[in-house]
Structure formats: C-alpha cells, structure tokens
Amino acid sequence: ETGVTQSPTHLIKTRGQQVTLRCSSQSGHNTVSWYQQALGQGPQFIFQYYREEENGRGNFPPRFSGLQFPNYSSELNVNALELDDSALYLCASSLVRERQFQPQHFGDGTRLSIL
C-alpha cells in the first residue's frame, strides 16, 4: 500500500510569486485535504477535495486554490505569495464511503519558505 506522497519536499520563493504543490493520495483513497502548519503550531485546514470538487474550506483567502484529478491526486496553488505563507503544507487523504469519512493519513509535507 502506497502512502501519501508530496512534492517538492522543500521550496523557496519570493514575495508576489506563485507556487504549485503536488500530492498523490494513498492508494484506495478518494478524498484529499490540505493543511498549513506554521512553525510550532498545529495544522490548519485549508480545503478538501472530493469527487474533483471543493468540499469545504477553512479561513484562507481565494489566492489559495486547488484541484483534484481523476486519479485522486491533487494540487495546491498559492498566488501572490506573502511572507506569512512560509509554512509546512500538508496533504492528507482518506476514503469516503456513503458520506462516512475514514481516518485521514498525512504526507510528510512541503516546506515553503518565502523570502
């Protein structure tokens, strides 16, 4: 069973740039959620994708957007990067059956640094 994989592992960008982070869900999972984890803090929910549509969003501005593909992999896009966007970005996948969610399993994240 393949776990959740994220790429790249590290990324350095400057203010105002755009970034795309990628996630491959665990085999058999059909839902992907993205979280932002600032240093020393707990992860914060950004949004979730189910059946290729956004299925819930946290308190993040529209410059955070995403996609889910037919193979259940996902992308997180962030436009107009700000210094406060520096964080570990985590992807979690889970299986949904008849609207019942199974536990979420996390990847090791992408460390994004904004200069």
Place this chain on the structure above:
Amino acid sequence: QQQVKQSPQSLIVQKGGISIINCAYENTAFDYFPWYQQFPGKGPALLIAIRPDVSEKKEGRFTISFNKSAKQFSLHIMDSQPGDSATYFCAASLSQGAQKLVFGQGTRLTINP
C-alpha cells in the same frame, strides 16, 4: 466554537512513566477525536481515535479517555519510552460533510532515559 485547546505545551517524563496530555473542545457537534504523533521533518501520523459513544479506548500503551459532559479528552501513554519523544496533536471534527480536522496547538513530549 471551533477551537481545540491542548495542554501542556511541553512535557518531560521519565522512561517507564505515564505521559498525560489533555484537550478541551467547544463545538458539541464534534463526533470524531483523533490523536496524531509528529516527528521532526515528518507529517502527523494517526495514533488512535475515539468517537463520543465510548468513554475510553485502548490500543497497546496508548489510551484515550473521553468526557463528553466536560467536553474534554486526554491521551495517556503508559510505560513511556524514549522513542515516544515527539510532538502530539489532538484534533476534533465532524464525521459527516467535509472532515475538517481542528487541531490543538501541540505538546512536545520528551522521555528521559
């Protein structure tokens, strides 16, 4: 209403001792309470989870105690080992709709040999 408060922020326990981490939640609609373990440079790994229809769940050395009326739950690690040294996060969510996990602030646990 969406907050989960976790304490303590850091904890030092001797090898073989019991580690106890506490969490409190506000939203009474939450019905799924997992605990995650995170090592440096790694993502959170699911440790154990509980639903509010039971007051306790045990898996190996890890036990969750749940108090629905007090809106509190805790993680007990029995016979703590140096390999348990990590950051622990409690979380809460609804099991229906978007499973948006609301995390506590984390507890850095150090087990001294």
